[in-house]
Amino acid sequence: MQERQNLSTPARPVRRGLMGFPSMPVENPEEKWSAAFGSDIDSPCTAYLHIPFCRSRCTFCNFYSGTGTKQEIADYAQLLIREIRDWGPRIRGTVNAVYFGGGSPGILAPGDVRSILSAVRSALPLANDAEITWETRIEDLDDAHLDATLENGVNRFSVGVQTFHTELRRALGRATAKEVILEAFQQTMKYNQAAVTVDLLYGLPGQTPELLADDLETVCRAGISGFSFYRFHVHPGLRLAEQIRAGQMPQVPPEEACFELYRLCTERMTAAGANKISFKHYAFGTRERNLYNAISAWKQPCIPFGLSAAGRLGGFRFKQTSSISDYRDLVLRGEKPVAAAGQMPKDFPVSARIGGELNCQMTLHPGSVLPFVPEPLRKRAAELLKEAAEVQVAKGTMFPEQFGGYRLTERGCFACPAVGSEIMEKFAEAWRK
Ligand code: SF4
Structure with missing residues (x-):
């Protein structure tokens, strides 16, 4: 998932932080984009491609994009390919990491996956060692998707597991059982072509140290390449927040209990010899590089592609349109579908x-x-x-x-x-x- 776009207005300043900077909205985003995109990029650079569809809404998620019909998803894939082919070759730098996020990229039909990846590899100026991450739900790690992604350059999977605890997963709107997840990892790793990383959450409603310890044992034994360890926050408006309010789900652990969960992870991973590659990422072995996230952490340029995608370039943040009809019109006219830009502060x-x-x-x-x-x-x-x-x-x-x-x-x-x-x-x- 991509960090939230934050084009603050002067009336609502946002503090500087690891996830973003306050930026001053500008009135002429297209001009700013043209100027920024027309300049050489002489630092590490990423590309973010957004697939704005989900199979269903997970109760804990703030990134839900809406479901789409098969035809809508296929039409979107063609527009995305057009945008990639029009704008990729004009990037004046080298792209070190590509990230397919959403929504859920795994929702694309395997044929569209092949076409999009083929467009990326032919149109973008990729570094020889470029990382190409495919964010996916476990249900979409089937043979057809694995073949389509791995035969077309994907070298890293980011799987949104959240927790292996089957009961808690189901309460969060994720149906797949732990055994099925582990089997899917085994199938994926048999190809020996890509890093397999998972997202784990701590601070979930009702999550005890014992439950988390069990998840940590599982990641240690699953043979995966690494994992992200994110703190769960209940955002108002989520279905999960309503369920907690209504007493249908337990409360989230208090602050100090969350710290103890974080510490538990550090201790277990230290014992496992895992490499802590950021305050919230661990790697087992050498395959996991976490390149996209690392380059993003340093706020290096990011070229956005797709509906609602956000990027960063030339001292500005850019947000692409969230209107599918505007997106279609702009892409078919060969224009970059940038809808908003914000100027970063001088520092x-x-x-x-x-x-x-x-x-x-x-x-x-x-x-x-x-x-x-x-x-x-x-x-x-x-x-x-x-x-x-x-x-x-x-x-x-x-x-x-x-x-x-x-x-x-x-x-x-x-x-x-x-x-x-x-x-x-x-x-x-x-x-x-
Ligand atoms: S977790 Fe992924 S699939 Fe579930 S609602 Fe959020 S973006 Fe969609």
Whole structure:
């Protein structure tokens, strides 16, 4: 799933954070897109392709896109291919990672999967070692989809498991039993062509340490390449939130219990020798690179494709139209279906480095940030960064380490989004008069 697009209005500022920056909406998004897209990209770059259809609505999910008929999905696939073929060859850089998200890309018919992937591979300037991730529900990891994806360059699957606990999965609207999931992983891994990673959630309603421990044992034994470990938040408006309110589902664990769940994962993965490649991702062995997420964590350019897709380029965030009729008209006219753009704040390129470092390395090294601050602001920025880090040390979320750097404690890793936001907001004061 893609991070939420956040084109804030001046009346509703959004804080800087690991997931995004406040951006000022602009009135001429098409012009901004043309200028940004016409410039060379000299950094790592990703492409995000959105498939806005789901088979059904999962009760816990904030990314539901709506179901579609077979014909609507097939028509959408043709439009997406047209957009890829029109705009892919004009990217002025190298694409290091491609991510198919949704919705649920696995909903596409295998023939459309082949055509879309073929368009991506022929039209996009992919790096030789480009990561191509296919987000999928377990139900769609069938032979036909595996053949279609693996024969056409997919080298990483991201499977939304959430929990292996069959009863809890069913309460969340996921019908597949644990045994079926594990069998699907075995089938996928037999091909020996792609990393298989899963999303696990902690802080689910009624999730006890014992339930989570069982999930962690399962990921250790499943032979998969890695997993993401996301904290579950109940968003108002979700069916699950209503079920909790109505007493049909247990409450989510309180904050301190969630921290204990996070710590349980760290301890189990340390014992398993897993590699912690971000505050919320683990890798077993060497196949899992997590490249798309890592490049995104550093807020490097991202070229959006598809309905409602969001991207980042040239100091702007872009959001493509969410209207299928507008999308169709614009794509058929050969125009990029950008509907909104927001200008990033002046500190964005430097603050993004702080977010990337905290996210992926769980450290903060002023020495790797300050050289990128404009010289007149550097002294003030250095003071603010130290001040912000020392506040975190006092809170127990960071500790100083060698060479003037800081490292997140276990509690700091758990609270990484909040820690990152506080540090970046303080640091950005250097740009204010
Ligand atoms: S979890 Fe995936 S399939 Fe389920 S509603 Fe959300 S986006 Fe759709």
